[in-house]
Amino acid sequence: xxxxxxxxxxxxxxxxxxxxxxxxxxxxxxxxxxxxxxxxxxxxxxxxxxxxxxxxxxxxxxxxxxxxxxxxxxxxxxxxxxxxxxxxxxxxxxxxxxxxxxxxxxxxxxxxxxxxxxxxxxxxxxxxxxxxxxxxxxxxxxxxxxxxxxx
Amino acid sequence: xxxxxxxxxxxxxxxxxxxxxxxxxxxxxxxxxxxxxxxxxxxxxxxxxxxxxxxxxxxxxxxxxxxxxxxxxxxxxxxxxxxxxxxxxxxxxxxxxxxxxxxxxxxxxxxxxxxxxxxxxxxxxxxxxxxxxxxxxxxxxxxxxxxxxxx
Numbered sequence: 001x002x003x004x005x006x007x008x009x010x011x012x013x014x015x016x017x018x019x020x021x022x023x024x025x026x027x028x029x030x031x032x033x034x035x036x037x038x039x040x041x042x043x044x045x046x047x048x049x050x051x052x053x054x055x056x057x058x059x060x061x062x063x064x065x066x067x068x069x070x071x072x073x074x075x076x077x078x079x080x081x082x083x084x085x086x087x088x089x090x091x092x093x094x095x096x097x098x099x100x101x102x103x104x105x106x107x108x109x110x111x112x113x114x115x116x117x118x119x120x121x122x123x124x125x126x127x128x129x130x131x132x133x134x135x136x137x138x139x140x141x142x143x144x145x146x147x148x149x150x151x
Numbered sequence: 152x153x154x155x156x157x158x159x160x161x162x163x164x165x166x167x168x169x170x171x172x173x174x175x176x177x178x179x180x181x182x183x184x185x186x187x188x189x190x191x192x193x194x195x196x197x198x199x200x201x202x203x204x205x206x207x208x209x210x211x212x213x214x215x216x217x218x219x220x221x222x223x224x225x226x227x228x229x230x231x232x233x234x235x236x237x238x239x240x241x242x243x244x245x246x247x248x249x250x251x252x253x254x255x256x257x258x259x260x261x262x263x264x265x266x267x268x269x270x271x272x273x274x275x276x277x278x279x280x281x282x283x284x285x286x287x288x289x290x291x292x293x294x295x296x297x298x299x300x301x302x
Binding site for chain 2: 044045047048049050051052053056059060063064066067068069070071083084085086087088089091092093094106107109113114116119121122123
């Protein structure tokens, strides 16, 4: 599966989050062979859980499938640049690569405010591929917030 | 409940994690009135979940009790300085204050490598109280790793 194809799936998860009243962010975890190990969407409001970001839920799903917390060699594909919590989770899970869509200048931790994925002081580094389908991913967010303002 | 009393409970959680084969780290979340809203211990190995750090699990427990992801005004007490994932979670959850025991020079994100809790660019800041029962909290970890080396 290409990065673009995986991002399309992540965008589907994001749209589902939006329909459920959560900020539309979605994520997919791919194994070393490109198969899907887990998917997740933001459920902070729906679950009333501050940790229920799309990336955290996708990592949990992938770990459950693999039966280990070590997600070595996997790729996480997410519609929005991960926040500090989620970038830290990528490092903690030993994810190999992160692909993201829209950048997050207010809270992004994969290059915008921080780059927690590329810090040689930490015990793992994650390769970053930014800007995949970034316009489409960003539009999901701007549309969601515009519709809420109009209510 | 004082910080020391809460840390004693967090240390109990940490010891339980160690008995279960996980690195002994424990956490407690206190409400604005000092009552316990949630507790958690590291279960990364036991659950095979990279996100199952003590802090994440305690925050999830507190949010479930309160019925909301906004943990405004709460205090999280944890035996070890939070990593980037967990410090990011404290900010995401709008926790008011974090109390920690031992510092973590290798991965700490509340003053050691980063200070994610005190960054005016992020949309929330968390007051930090470091060094509560730090020697006892650190000894839990050194004993755990020493025993594993001796096997």
